[in-house]
Every structure is written in C-alpha cells, then in structure tokens.
Amino acid sequence: MNTKRILVHCLTAALAALSWSGCATAPHVVEGPNKATSMGIDTEDFSSQADQMIQSLLTSGVLDKASHKPAVIVVGRIVNNTTRQLDTDLLTKNIRVALNKSGKATTDVTGGALSDPDFTLSGKIIENRVRQGNIRQSTYTFQLSLSDQTGMAAWEEQKEITKQSERSGAGF
C-alpha cells in the first residue's frame, strides 16, 4: 500500500516537472514582427524614429547645398529629457549609419576638431505622461535640428510616438 502511494507521488511529481518544463521557452532569436513592446522607448522605436528623421532630412535636399560633397556633419548632443535612462546612441548611430550609407553625408565623430563641418546635428527627447483611470500613456517627442556654420537651423524635424497600456482593475 505504502509502495503504491510512493509510486503515485513520484508519478505526480514527474508529471508536474514535465508540465513546468513544457511551459518554459529556451532563449531564441526573434526576427519577426512579434517582439515585446514596453512603455519605454524600445530599440524598434529608436529605429523607426531615426528612419523617419532620415527620410525627412534626405527629402529636404539640404545636404545637397553643403560646400562639401558629401556633406560633413558633426553629431552633437542629444538631450534625454525623459524619466528613463536612455542611450541616445541608439538614435544617433542609426542616423549616422543611414547617412553614411546614403553617400549624401559623412559624420565627424571628433566634434569638428579635424574637419570643417557643414552642419551640426543636435536634438532632444521629451516624455509626457498621462494617466486616465486605469490607462497609462507615455508620449515621447523626438526633436532634431541640423544647424549650419552660422548657427542657423538648416533643417528641423519633430516626431512623436505614443504608447498606452491598461492596468488590470483587479490590481494584478
């Protein structure tokens, strides 16, 4: 009788272990559209914002008016005015890579010490939070400016991304 009981317990434990291991997912690379989204600024958000900024900059034609061909751009400061810790290189690196690949501009990483830059790129990321009942919303505004040697703005752009989540009423 006791042996039977022990056997049943062992079987239950084995089944439980199996079911738990069945729920676990081994780490894997995600390449499709179903990446997790957070209320913060995700890597995909930086990429999409950078892409929109590059589109705007290339369409404006301002790079063709530069004295250098391709135009020389110094990447200045991107101010993080959000409550989150962000590495703004996620934005600027995307822009630099795209500009360099386009052949329309090269970027000077020395801050203008070694070259005579045509433009300086600077910007700001701003966060605005709203809470309405169980709904939480964060709007991130990306502002970028390209100023010429006289300090005049040659190109400016602003893009927004809004994220919303709803908290469970049960308080989970």
Place this chain on the structure above:
Amino acid sequence: MRNSSWTSLWVVAAAAFLAACASVNTVERQAPVGKRQMVPDRRVITDQTLNRIVTVLGVNEATISTGLLKIQVELLNQTTSTQNFAYLIEWFDANGMIVGSTSSMWMNRQILPQQTVAITAIAPNESVKDFRIQLARK
C-alpha cells in the same frame, strides 16, 4: 415595464457596438491634382484576414531630388475595429541583391476602422532599384 427594460438593453448594446466600431470619415479633393506614378505590383496573399485588416490599395513611387527612390504604400483597414500590424520594407539593387538598411526591420503601426494610411520609405542609397513589402498581423 419589461418591454422598456429590453429597449434600454438594446440601446446600450447598440451604443457599445457603435462606439467599438467608430470608423474614420474622409474628405479629399474630388479630382486630385497630384499625379501618382503607381507601380504595377504582384501580390502573394497567404493570410486573407490580414488582407482585410490591411488591404494594399497601391504602391506609388518617385525619385527625390537627391536621386533616391521613394515609395509610398497606401493601406486600407476594411474591418470595423482598430487593428495593429507590422510591415517590413526590403530594398534590392539592379542585380536583385538585397541592400542592407537600418530601416529594414519590422515596424509597428496601428490603423483605425476604414482608415487609409500611407507608409513612406526612402531607399538607403542610389543603387536601389527595387523593393519588397511584407505585412504581418501583430
């Protein structure tokens, strides 16, 4: 009394249904001045539901002043609810080889009921001659 309760219930249900299905009204010029250069396209539809969520109305292309190819994909949500979808644009050179780009990744978008949205993209460089757009449900 009983009838009025049923009527109230129907009114509430109808209001809830209408609120959920609030769609988009659109106004535009009767005879558009801008002439679009539409691209004859070939479509591979493997998900009919997705095809209703984001119906591709057409692809318009142009070359911008810097010599780069620009495309605009017009999408329509034929359903009665707000939908989330993702898209990926890939670029190809004259030899049909894929051209890598920082923007060649899945981008998320939301589309309202009966809304038409335009997705625009600019080729990463002048070697790009072709493109491919992929759409997926989120």
